[in-house]
Amino acid sequence: EINGLVAQNEALAWGEFRTGNVGIGGTTWVPPDWQTLPDRFERGIEAILPIDNPLELAMMFSLWSARELMKNGLDAISRPDTS
Numbered sequence: 590e591i592n593g594l595v596a597q598n599e600a601l602a603w604g605e606f607r608t609g610n611v612g613i614g615g616t617t618w619v620p621p622d623w624q625t626l627p628d629r630f631e632r633g634i635e636a637i638l639p640i641d642n643p644l645e646l647a648m649m650f651s652l653w654s655a656r657e658l659m660k661n662g663l664d665a666i667s668r669p670d671t672s
Contacts, residue, residue, distance in 0.1 A: 618662050
């Protein structure tokens with residue numbers, strides 16, 4: 590649902606997993622095969638949903654997302670210096 594709001598009119602399909610493999614220019618990293626995405630997401634959600642505290646739940650979701658990026662050699666937040 591969040592992706593549907595954030596990516597609306599910005600992605601080919603928003604609010605759903607991509608249905609094809611993609612590449613990223615300027616890097617040798619290859620994103621996961623599109624067919625593995627629903628299972629990867631479900632396993633991550635199953636691991637964090639039992640957390641009752643809303644603050645801890647949000648923090649774990651954020652850390653889980655950042656970990657997935659960093660595990661694959663990407664910075665969790667990348668912002669060019671514009672100063």
